[in-house]
Amino acid sequence: MSMGGGHRGSRVSGGDAEAQRAENAAAPRIPNLLPRIAQLFRPHRARLALTIALVLVSAGLSVLPPLLTQQAFDRGLFPPEGGPNIPVLIQLVSLMLLLWMLSAGLGIAQTFLTATVGNAVMAQLRVRLFAHLQSMELGFFTRTKTGAIQSRLQNDVGGVAGVLNNTVSSVIGNTVTVIAAFIAMLILSWQLTVVAVILLPLLVIAQRRVGQVRARIAGKTQESLSDMSAITQESLSVSGILLAKSFFGHEGEVERYRSENEVQRRLQVQLQMSGQWFFAIVNVFLSVIPAVIYLVAAFLIEADVAVTAGTIVAFTTVQARLTFPLLGLMRVTLDLQTSAALFARIFEYLDLRPTITEAPxxxxxxxxxxxxxxxxxxxxxxxxxxxxxxxxxxxxxxxxxxxxxxxxxxxxxxxxxxxxxxxxxxxxxxxxxxxxxxxxxxxxxxxxxxxxVGIVSQETYLFHASIAENLRYAKPDASDEELEAACRAANIHETIDTFPDGYATVVGERGYRLSGGEKQRVAIARVLLKDxxxxxxxxxxxxxxxxxxxxxxxxxxxxxxxxxxxxxxxxxxxxxxxxxxxxxxxxxxxxxxxxxxxxxxxxxxxxxxxxxxxxxxxxxxxxxxxxxxx
The missing domain is CATH 3.40.50.300 (P-loop containing nucleotide triphosphate hydrolases)
Known part of the structure; x- marks a missing residue:
């Protein structure tokens, strides 16, 4: 008997794929998602603390060069007493150079730490998800497309890795930089600060709306990747190729893949374009601010408010330290909203509970x-x-x-x-x-x-590995003598002995390099090795x-x-x-x-x-x- 009522064929129509996507879209939201994501980083607290310390130092240092620029203008280039003060200017430039070199070194250390932590978390999450899927009952796999499972392991976990690698440094560094820059701007001129930040709250509100749109598109994109993985896994396996060639169905397979690939193309374009108008407007706004500051500074000078050339140059430099890190924070927030949708899909699988469990x-x-x-x-x-x-x-x-x-x-x-x-x-x-x-x-x-219990089924499954490796799946520490004894008992040793590579012969995917009888006897030998x-x-x-x-x-x-x-x-x-x-x-x-x-x-x-x-x-x-x- 086949798997009967519990088996749903993996080859689905477009309507079935739409139904699957609708089912995923209607899935309940994962509770406590952010605390659960944070929990993944708990084993790496020490490295994260060091990273945060480096980020704080680096962010603080990043605000000092603009302030030194003010001193370079007001004390070095245009001092009140006359011509340029070269010794003072050399000291200030040397100090700025030292700060830039120190910041570059800190940046390399941050990158190493964040890459190490981010990829370690992703690797652990991928293994955890794989191990959890291994514990699921057989019925789960008869109901779920293999491509969908592969997509969760590869596309979803991989999709959040790049975001998380830079999240800590981006969020903390940009936040500290924005705060420090804001304080420095107030010190330089509170009037110009008001002009620089008056429209920023509107940008934050618009950014949240864009993030919600991107998160929805990201979820649809991952579902489409699941369908493409399923088509690839089905059609490019040995069995799928044999079926397509037997019925001359390769054009239909190509069309099926082309159709889903077109869905993926449209979604990728939507994902990349979502928010582009927003960021274009933000860039124009940020680029215009310095010009507005020059204009406002002129009015302040006419009103006898003390604004020096060094103050204006330093302020526009510091203002860039505020607005561009703020823009970076907005982009990171959008990425986090996107990765939250991917995390939800990962935790959706991790929250599945096997129906067959072991009693305590x-x-x-x-x-x-x-x-x-x-x-x-x-x-x-x-x-x-x-x-x-x-x-x-x-x-x-x-x-x-x-x-x-x-x-x-x-x-x-x-x-x-x-x-x-x-x-x-x-x-x-x-x-x-x-x-x-x-x-x-x-x-x-x-x-x-x-x-x-040993099982010899009608569908013999062999890994794309050597005969010896397939046999040792039953007993990893089996000696060569034990392999030979099992194969003699299974009436396959003489056949293996005729192969040029003997027990090192690679059997191909699912053992397709062997005949049906040879595969079956290798499977019997594997069971005999298990004894x-x-x-x-x-x-x-x-x-x-x-x-x-x-x-x-x-x-x-x-x-x-x-x-x-x-x-x-x-x-x-x-x-x-x-x-x-x-x-x-x-x-x-x-x-x-x-x-x-x-x-x-x-x-x-x-x-x-x-x-x-x-x-x-x-x-x-x-x-x-x-x-x-x-």
Whole structure:
């Protein structure tokens, strides 16, 4: 059985994508978002404190050169007593040069500290999110597009990294600079200060509105990136390429990607253009202020207010120290509003709670009872299935003794695979009890439970790595001798030995460089290396040709020897020697017994045997006819 009602295909239409975006947009806001973001930086308090100290010193120093400029004009270039005072001017210029060099050094130190802290926080957050996703139940991944998950890990976390790297220095440094500049301006001339800052509150109000617009666009942009990641992951995988080439569907795939890419292009343009008019007006305003100050200074001089040339030059320089850092603060605030939307998406995943969790008092599997499995009136319904739909399993009960070979057969979609997933608790029973080694699986430590079960499924998954690395996934410290012993038992060692690189042979994505039978036997060897007392075979040979099936079946016979074996079978010939065969239909066990007993019963199992025998006869006749025509 496939994943059934719990699996939603990852290939979605445009309407589905719009629905997904609407669902994300309607998601509740993350409570206490700012305190939670601040919590991420707590382990780096010492470095942050040092960074803040450097920023404060650097910001304070940045205001001193303009004040020295006033002294250079009034005491060095145009002193009251006559011509330029060269010694005083040399002292002031030297002091300004020293301050600039010191500020540059402090800037390098700030950059290093903020980059170190920002990237450390992002790296920890990315690992934390990855680890949390690893703890989610299997059903979460059957309901969620892989591309969407990848986008949260890469695009969302990466999107906030650049902002946070400069946030501390930008916010604190610019704030201190603005305050210091404002005080210096008051010292130089309170009248000119009023002229310089009178319109700034209006700019702050406008900036908040622009920030809200940018945050909304940023959220839509990340959703579009999720869709593009999903399309890329689906279409450029080996399976996706094979499908597209088999149906000549590459033009449709390109069009699907082009359509989503156009959405992304429009959103990126909107994101970059949002606020540009605002900042253009702000720049004009800030550029005009010095000219206005010159005009106002002229009126003040005519009114006999003491305003020197040095005061005017110093004031316009300090005014730039106020307005441009203030503009920087506005930009950082906009970036923070944008990154807050990305943080909300990250915390949305971190706030997901696995439906399958380990009890605080969970215990290990009892070795003396390991191998026994029992279902007590088990009902299972997929979490996203409606209440009006029939459960996938409905009142299933059976017992398996240690060392028994028990098979489950039945029509496609009957619930066979779901039974196999409930044993190692990959799914959680909706009601009833699943027992392993005489204990409810909910009372067992998941590591101990999973460590006692080996699974060989129809879809063998191998990493893009060497054969040895794929095998050691089951036992990282396995020796070369242990690998060879497992592969001999799985009837694959001789084949590996013929490869030029032997066990160092890279199998390619999902093992596509190996044949189906070779992949399956490597998977069996991997399970043998794990050496579990309970083995689950989920239609392990149904996708193979008859020759490969016989080879793999011999490997399975070796793997099942001395273990409790639960076989989900489509080809009944592979389980005819089972101790007990349970026939599953419509989520219920409708027949149980040995092969001969069930055939004699003349029920569902007998009809399945008869149907497969007829199919085999027709296949044999077709093959004979084909051979005679050659």
């Amino acid at each position: 008092d969970a215990r290990d599997v009892e070795p003396s009872r390991v191998g026994s499995v029992a279902f007590r009136d088990v009902v299972f319904r997929y979490p996203d299935a409606g209440d009006d739909t029939s459960p996938t399993l409905d009142g299933v009960s059976f017992s398996i003794e240690p060392g028994q070979f028990v098979a489950f057969v039945g029509p496609s979609g009957a619930g066979k695979t779901t039974i196999s997933y409930l044993v190692p608790r990959l799914h959680e029973a909706s009601s009833g009890v699943v027992e392993f080694a005489g204990v409810d699986v909910r009372e067992l430590r998941q590591e101990s439970l999973i460590g006692s 579990p007392p309970v083995l689950i075979l989920d239609e392990a040979t149904s996708a193979l040709d008859s020759v490969s099936e016989r080879v793999v079946q011999r490997a399975l016979d070796s793997a099942t020897r001395g273990r409790t074996t639960i076989a989900i079978a489509h080809r009944l010939s592979t389980i005819s020697a089972a101790d007990v065969i349970h026939v599953v239909d419509g989520g219920r066990i409708v027949e149980s017994g040995a092969h001969a007993e069930l055939v004699a019963l003349g029920g569902v199992y007998a009809r399945l045997v008869e149907q497969q025998s007829a199919d085999y006869d027709r296949t044999g006749q077709l093959r004979a006819a084909s051979s005679s025509d050659m």
